[in-house]
Amino acid sequence: GQQVMQIPQYQHVQEGEDFTTYCNSSTTLSNIQWYKQRPGGHPVFLIQLVKSGEVKKQKRLTFQFGEAKKNSSLHITATQTTDVGTYFCAGLDNNNDMRFGAGTRLTVKP
Amino acid sequence: NAGVTQTPKFQVLKTGQSMTLQCAQDMNHNSMYWYRQDPGMGLRLIYYSASEGTTDKGEVPNGYNVSRLNKREFSLRLESAAPSQTSVYFCASRTVTGGSPLHFGNGTRLTVT
Numbered sequence: 001g002q003q004v005m006q007i008p009q010y011q012h013v014q015e016g017e018d019f020t021t022y023c024n025s026s027t028t029l030s031n032i033q034w035y036k037q038r039p040g041g042h043p044v045f046l047i048q049l050v051k052s053g054e055v056k057k058q059k060r061l062t063f064q065f066g067e068a069k070k071n072s073s074l075h076i077t078a079t080q081t082t083d084v085g086t087y088f089c090a091g092l093d094n095n096n097d098m099r100f101g102a103g104t105r106l107t108v109k110p
Numbered sequence: 111n112a113g114v115t116q117t118p119k120f121q122v123l124k125t126g127q128s129m130t131l132q133c134a135q136d137m138n139h140n141s142m143y144w145y146r147q148d149p150g151m152g153l154r155l156i157y158y159s160a161s162e163g164t165t166d167k168g169e170v171p172n173g174y175n176v177s178r179l180n181k182r183e184f185s186l187r188l189e190s191a192a193p194s195q196t197s198v199y200f201c202a203s204r205t206v207t208g209g210s211p212l213h214f215g216n217g218t219r220l221t222v223t
Contacts, residue, residue: 009150031209042200043153045211088152092209099169100145102152 002027002093006101014109019076021104023089030092032065032072037103038085046074079108112136116201116215123191123222131186131218133201141204142184143168143212144176146197153200159184191222 003026013019023032031050035043047056049065049072056063062075072091076083086103093099114135123129135142140161145153155168159178173195175187184203188195198219202212 006152033211035212042214042216043212044214048209048211050209090153090212098155100152100154102150 002091002097002099004089004091004099004101006089006104008104009102010105010107012107012109013079015081016078019079019083019106020073021087021089021106022071022073023091023101024071025091025093025099027070027093029069030094030096032092033090033098034063034072034074035088035090036085037088041085043088076106079106081108081110084108114201114203114213114215116199116218118218119216121218121220123188123220125192125222127191127222128187128189129191129220130188131199131201131220132183133185133215134183135201135203135213136182137203137213138181139203139205139213140181141206142178143202143204144174144184144186145200145202146170146195147200147217148197156186156199191220193222196220196222 005024033048034046037043053067054065060077064073086105088103089101117132143158144156154170157176159165162181165176177185198217200217201215204210204212
């Protein structure tokens with residue numbers, strides 16, 4: 001079955017620094033979704049990417065879907081303490097099977 | 111609008127005990143899911159129900175059973191709890207399988223001693 005690898009597992013940044021998390025799938029994806037989970041909370045949907053090479057922005061967050069639809073990234077510009085949490089990607093393959101990455105836990109030092 | 115409601119929030123069981131985790135959604139979603147979350151392993155699918163009246167195994171179904179009671183409710187049962195089932199359990203729902211966003215409940219933190 002498909003595997004979704006996400007790196008890094010942890011990232012600690014100074015407030016104002018940038019942050020990027022990467023997801024790689026073993027198979028071609030139909031779409032990829034990104035979720036954020038605050039400490040002690042539940043995952044909350046951020047965005048979905050569907051098209052090859054797609055780039056979407058939400059304020060300081062930039063999401064990319066690779067040309068081959070096997071990888072994706074989330075980049076946060078000028079992190080703030082409100083960005084703290086774990087970011088998960090979830091890839092949907094052509095068999096309608098969705099797998100989550102292990103997540104990247106972001107901590108931000110004020 | 112409550113979204114996805116899970117009960118209980120916390121539970122401690124002894125090995126061999128049984129329990130049922132309850133989940134209800136009020137968004138008229140067709141598909142419902144049970145995930146478990148363990149440190150460093152992300153969210154792993156236990157069982158899902160693509161629509162009322164159907165259930166299917168996910169990635170880690172062993173030791174669990176589910177019931178889709180009606181369109182709103184999807185329960186997860188542990189018949190004989192084991193320490194390996196210590197985890198945080200999330201119920202989720204979505205409009206249809208596949209491309210729509212998952213809406214998660216607040217989770218149940220289960221400890222099996």
